[in-house]
Amino acid sequence: MAEPARARPKPTPETQHFWDGTRANELRLQRCDGCAHVYFPPRPFCPACASRKVSVFKATGKATLYSYVIHHRPVPGFTPPYAIAVVELDEGPRMMSNIVDCPQTPEALELDMKLEVAFEKLDDNITLPLFRPAKG
Amino acid sequence: MRRNPVAVVGAAETTELGVIPNVSQIQLHADAALNAIADAGLKLSDIDGFATAVETPQQIAHYLGITPTWVDGTSVGGCSFMLHVRHAAAAIEAGLCKTVLITHAESGKSNIGRTPRMIGPDSLNGQFELPYGVSTPASTFPIPVLRYMKTHGITHEQIAMVAVVQREWAAKNPRATMKTPITVEDVLNSRMIAYPFRILQCCLVTDGGGALILTSADRARDFPKRPVYILGTGESVETPMVSQMQTFDSSRAFRVAGPLAFREAGISHKDVDHLMIYDAFAHLPLYGLGDLGFMPHEETGQFIADGNTRPGGKLPLNTNGGGLSYMHSGMYGMYALQESVRQMRGIAPAQVPGAKISVCHGVGGMFAASGTIIFTNER
Numbered sequence: 001m002a003e004p005a006r007a008r009p010k011p012t013p014e015t016q017h018f019w020d021g022t023r024a025n026e027l028r029l030q031r032c033d034g035c036a037h038v039y040f041p042p043r044p045f046c047p048a049c050a051s052r053k054v055s056v057f058k059a060t061g062k063a064t065l066y067s068y069v070i071h072h073r074p075v076p077g078f079t080p081p082y083a084i085a086v087v088e089l090d091e092g093p094r095m096m097s098n099i100v101d102c103p104q105t106p107e108a109l110e111l112d113m114k115l116e117v118a119f120e121k122l123d124d125n126i127t128l129p130l131f132r133p134a135k136g
Numbered sequence: 137m138r139r140n141p142v143a144v145v146g147a148a149e150t151t152e153l154g155v156i157p158n159v160s161q162i163q164l165h166a167d168a169a170l171n172a173i174a175d176a177g178l179k180l181s182d183i184d185g186f187a188t189a190v191e192t193p194q195q196i197a198h199y200l201g202i203t204p205t206w207v208d209g210t211s212v213g214g215c216s217f218m219l220h221v222r223h224a225a226a227a228i229e230a231g232l233c234k235t236v237l238i239t240h241a242e243s244g245k246s247n248i249g250r251t252p253r254m255i256g257p258d259s260l261n262g263q264f265e266l267p268y269g270v271s272t273p274a275s276t277f278p279i280p281v282l283r284y285m286k287t288h289g290i291t292h293e294q295i296a297m298v299a300v301v302q303r304e305w306a307a308k309n310p311r312a313t314m315k316t317p318i319t320v321e322d323v324l325n326s327r328m329i330a331y332p333f334r335i336l337q338c339c340l341v342t343d344g345g346g347a348l349i350l351t352s353a354d355r356a357r358d359f360p361k362r363p364v365y366i367l368g369t370g371e372s373v374e375t376p377m378v379s380q381m382q383t384f385d386s387s388r389a390f391r392v393a394g395p396l397a398f399r400e401a402g403i404s405h406k407d408v409d410h411l412m413i414y415d416a417f418a419h420l421p422l423y424g425l426g427d428l429g430f431m432p433h434e435e436t437g438q439f440i441a442d443g444n445t446r447p448g449g450k451l452p453l454n455t456n457g458g459g460l461s462y463m464h465s466g467m468y469g470m471y472a473l474q475e476s477v478r479q480m481r482g483i484a485p486a487q488v489p490g491a492k493i494s495v496c497h498g499v500g501g502m503f504a505a506s507g508t509i510i511f512t513n514e515r
Contacts, residue, residue, distance in 0.1 A: 009263035010256075041264050041380070067283035067384050070331035071275045078269040085268075086279060086379045096265045096379035106331060111286050117455070128267055 006077025008126055015042045017056050022127040025119045027059040029091055040093035060118035063087040063131055066094055070104055087115055087131050101132040142225040143356035143363035146176025146349030147477040150241065153463050154313055156343040160249030164241030164345040165196050172237065172347035177360045183349075185233030189216035189240065189467065190251050196239055197222070206233035206238060212373055213500025214414060214467040216240075218507025221473065222369035224350045234351060241345025242465035265377055273416060277502045278333045280384035281419045284433070285332075287385035290422065293330060294437030296323035298418040299336045299460050301446040306457025308486035310445065313340050314461040337418035337466035342453040346470040348477070353515060363478040367493070368401025368510035370394060378502040387499075389506035390427035394497060397508035398429070401493075405430050409491035410479045411451055412472040415458040421445070424497050428508070452454070452488045455479065468500035473509065480513040 011019040018041075021028030031038045032046035033053040045052045068085035071078070083104045088094045100118055102108050114134035121127045148171030150156070150164050159167065165188065173180060179203050187208035188196045197204055206227050210219045216242055224236040243250045255261050270276045284290060300320055306312035318336060326334040356363035372392035375381060382388045398404075405428075413424030421440065426433035430451070439445070445453035456462040456475040463471060476496040478484040494511045 005267065007262070007266040008257060009267050010258035012258050013264070015260075015263055041260050041377075067280055069275065069282075071269060071271075071279050072328045072330065073271070073275070075269045075271045075275070081328075082269055083410070084270055084275060084279060084330075086384075095377055096268050096270075096377075098268050111282060115505075122267075 004076035008122060014044055018042045021058070022119055022129050024127070025127070027061050027117050028056050029059045029089070029093060029131050030054050030056055038091045038093060040095055040130070043087060049127070059089055059091050062090040062134065063115040063117070065109065065111055065113045067111065068099070068109055068123060070106070072097070078117070083109055085109075095129070097128050099132065100130050140365045140367050140512070141353050142228050142350055143353045143365045144348055144477050145356050145359040145361065145363055146172040146347070147350050147474055148172040148175045148347055149471065149474055150345040153344040154342050155245050155310055156243070156318070157246040159243070159246065159343070161241055161243040161251065162191070162196065162199055162249055164243060165191065165239045166200060168241055168345035168347040168350070169200055169237060169239050172349050176233065176349045178349065182235050183237045185224060185227060185236035187220035187236065187238045189220070190242070190330065202237070204233070206236070210252070212505035214416065215469045215498025215500040215505055215507040216467065217470045217473055218496065218498040218509050219371045221348065221350065221366065221509050222371055222507060225366050225369060228350060228352055234355070236350045237347060238350070238469055239345065239347045240470035242467055243343050244465035245341050245343045261269065261377055265379060273502065274329045274333065274338050277417050278330050278419065279378050280381065280503070281332060283384035284419060284423070288433040288436070290437040291459045292324060293320050294441045295337065295418050295422065296320045297441045298415065298421050299323050301440060302454050302458040302460045304446050305455050305486055306461035309457050309462060310485060312462045313342055333417060337460070339416045339459035340461070340466065342463040342465050344463055344465045344471070346434040348473060352362065362481045362513060364477050365512050365515055366401070366509060367512045368397040369405070370396030370400070370508040371506065373505040374503060376501055376504050378393070381503055385433065387423050387427055387503045387506065388455060389503060390423060390497070393506040393508045394424075394428035397495070397510050401510040403493060403510065407493050408451070408495050410452045410455065410488045410494040412455075412475065412476050412494070412496040413453060414468055414472055415454055415460055416464065416468060416499065418444070418460065420499060421453060428495070428497060429449050447486060455484060455486045455488065469507070472496050472498060476509070476511050480511050482513070
């Protein structure tokens with residue numbers, strides 16, 4: 001029997017470009033053509049100025065650790081204790097993620113530490129953006 | 137101060153609180169409603185306005201056998217009942233109805249007839265939070281707290297004191313679930329749930345319910361119990377995704393709802409005799425004290441650690457024991473409102489002597505929503 005897997009996202013028409021991006025190992029954000037606001041999660045209009053003229057672009061994948069918990073209870077697809085983190089992307093938006101290649105301890109997980117995106121393929125359709133300590 | 141047109145004339149919790157395996161969720165609604173009806177000396181047929189959350193208004197109204205001309209099914213999490221009070225006050229003032237019943241019940245522990253809450257894999261939460269291992273509120277609600285602590289210089293010991301002080305209040309309350317005194321060391325040595333929070337910093341999981349009855353202040357004098365007037369109200373929502381809050385060192389929903397209520401009431405913070413801040417987890421009273429404007433966030437931890445909110449302190453806070461020690465069925469806002477009403481009636485188990493103004497502040501979801509009600513027992 002297969003191990004229980006983590007919850008799998010199901011794209012919608014408005015978020016498909018994001019998941020197409022992660023499948024190609026790109027972290028894609030959106031920027032308003034009018035006011036230049038960069039935002040997440042995906043939607044086909046600018047939540048700052050309501051313009052429908054927005055563009056998708058490839059983010060740097062650089063981020064810092066904004067906050068987190070280290071969860072000690074069992075969840076399908078995870079081995080406790082594991083950190084549930086919120087990272088702040090260099091482009092401004094924040095997103096939830098997990099921190100990999102790093103001990104899941106308060107000592108190792110320092111707020112504001114530099115991170116970079118790491119892609120984890122779940123299946124042919126879904127690749128998740130995770131983050132690891134930045135190299136160098 | 138505002139001369140307020142609406143009052144609470146009936147208030148009651150379910151007959152039992154805690155573990156109630158022999159009563160379904162819908163019947164807990166009815167039990168609370170019947171107790172509130174009796175408290176107000178009314179008949180069910182007197183009710184012409186009805187509000188509830190999670191369940192639809194039609195489900196509970198039909199179960200009770202009432203025919204409302206005004207309904208509100210606002211369901212924004214545990215503070216939904218604060219929003220119901222606000223909306224009901226406006227509806228009564230506008231003449232849409234005369235006597236409003238608000239019910240809450242949840243079989244949170246025993247899970248009998250409980251309405252399932254599902255997050256679809258194609259919702260925004262399902263796509264951008266669920267895959268990262270979030271499950272219970274304990275896995276998400278504390279996510280902002282490390283940032284709050286770093287920004288404002290708050291210590292683990294100070295947040296542990298929230299639980300210690302609320303246990304002191306609970307010890308005075310015969311209906312509280314947890315009454316045994318605890319120390320900061322007990323809190324910091326209790327079982328880790330989601331670092332930095334341990335089990336004694338997480339709310340209880342219990343069964344129960346509560347109901348309120350509101351009518352115009354002019355009619356309120358004819359009721360058997362001392363009327364409790366609604367002096368000011370506020371509400372807001374921010375985001376269902378904790379990761380998308382504007383900032384983690386404050387709650388936007390709190391910052392909008394709280395000051396709205398203070399402005400409407402026309403009072404200042406020094407006028408407040410009694411305070412309830414929905415404490416699903418131990419950091420919420422700190423956010424509340426700061427965002428409602430009682431003090432800068434930097435001072436909230438030391439304010440609690442210094443004993444200002446404990447029995448005999450200058451700002452009695454969460455005097456029923458709170459979600460940490462009194463009870464928490466899942467949507468605690470109703471119980472915070474019940475304690476404010478008891479304090480204003482002068483009948484609380486840990487009564488604040490001479491209290492005239494009570495502020496009751498609620499949260500919904502993980503900082504997703506907020507509602508603030510300011511009560512007074514003087515017209």
